[in-house]
Amino acid sequence: MKRIRLGVLTPSSNTALEPLTCAMLHGQPGLSAHFSRFSVTRIALDEGALGQFDDSKIIAAATLLADARVDVIGWSGTAAGWLGFDRDRMLCERITAATGIPATSAILALNELLALRGFTRMAIVSPYLEDVQRRIQANYAAAGIEVVGESHLSISENFAFAEVTAATLAQQVASVAHAKPQVIVPYCTNLASAHLAAQWEQQYGCAVYDTTSTVVWKMLRLCGFDTSAIVGWGSLMREGC
Structure with a gap:
C-alpha cells in the first residue's frame, strides 16, 4: 500500500488542529500527518497581527515539510477569510513553486x-x-x-x-x-x-x-484518496467522491 503523507502548516499557538487532524486519519492504513509551525499568536486587523501572515514565513515552514517528502501541503488556517481569498491562491502557488509539492488551504x-x-x-x-x-x-x-x-x-x-x-x-x-x-x-x-x-x-x-476538516478533505482528494472512508466527521468527507 502506498503511503500518503500530508504536510500541514500550523499556527504556532494552535493546539487544536494537530490532534483533530490525526484523529481524522486514525485507522486509515498508510495515512499520516506531519506538521510545521510559523508564529501566530493574535488575530486582529492591526498591522502587527496581519504581518504574522507574511508569505515568506509560511513558505519557510513549507520548505521544512518538503524535507519530509510529503505528498501535499495544506495551510490549516483561516486568515484568507479576512485577508482576501486571493491571498491563499497566491500563497499556494508560491508554496508549489518553492517545493514542487501541490498545496491547498482550509479556506480554498x-x-x-x-x-x-x-x-x-x-x-x-x-x-x-x-x-x-x-x-x-x-x-x-x-x-x-x-x-x-x-x-x-x-x-x-x-x-x-x-x-x-x-x-x-x-x-x-x-x-x-x-x-x-x-x-x-x-x-x-x-x-x-x-x-x-x-x-x-x-x-x-x-x-x-x-475548517480543520476542509483542508484534510482537499489534501486527501489531491492525493487520490477516497474521503468517504473518513467517517464520523460530517458530510463533507462524502463530497467530490
Missing part, C-alpha cells in the same frame, strides 16, 4: 465545497473580534455567498481559541441555526469543533463544514 477547500453544493446561505461561528468577523462576511458577500447568521466571541489571543468549551460552541451553533443556513461553518482551525460536526448536522438538518 471550504470555498470549493460551497461551490460543489451550490450553497449561497451560510452561517459562521468563530472566536474572533467583531471587525474580523465583519471582514469575513464582507468577503463572502462579494463572492455571492450571504452570511445569514454569525456568532463570535470577541477573543484575539490565538491560544485562547482552543480553550473555548464544547458547551459554548454548542450555544453558538444553536444561535445561528435559527437563521436556516444551508451550511454552518466553525471558522477557525483552533476551535475544538471538528469532531462535533456530524452531531450538529443531525441536530440541525444542515451541513456543517469545519
Whole structure:
C-alpha cells in the first residue's frame, strides 16, 4: 500500500488542529500527518497581527515539510477569510513553486465545497473580534455567498481559541441555526469543533463544514484518496467522491 503523507502548516499557538487532524486519519492504513509551525499568536486587523501572515514565513515552514517528502501541503488556517481569498491562491502557488509539492488551504477547500453544493446561505461561528468577523462576511458577500447568521466571541489571543468549551460552541451553533443556513461553518482551525460536526448536522438538518476538516478533505482528494472512508466527521468527507 502506498503511503500518503500530508504536510500541514500550523499556527504556532494552535493546539487544536494537530490532534483533530490525526484523529481524522486514525485507522486509515498508510495515512499520516506531519506538521510545521510559523508564529501566530493574535488575530486582529492591526498591522502587527496581519504581518504574522507574511508569505515568506509560511513558505519557510513549507520548505521544512518538503524535507519530509510529503505528498501535499495544506495551510490549516483561516486568515484568507479576512485577508482576501486571493491571498491563499497566491500563497499556494508560491508554496508549489518553492517545493514542487501541490498545496491547498482550509479556506480554498471550504470555498470549493460551497461551490460543489451550490450553497449561497451560510452561517459562521468563530472566536474572533467583531471587525474580523465583519471582514469575513464582507468577503463572502462579494463572492455571492450571504452570511445569514454569525456568532463570535470577541477573543484575539490565538491560544485562547482552543480553550473555548464544547458547551459554548454548542450555544453558538444553536444561535445561528435559527437563521436556516444551508451550511454552518466553525471558522477557525483552533476551535475544538471538528469532531462535533456530524452531531450538529443531525441536530440541525444542515451541513456543517469545519475548517480543520476542509483542508484534510482537499489534501486527501489531491492525493487520490477516497474521503468517504473518513467517517464520523460530517458530510463533507462524502463530497467530490
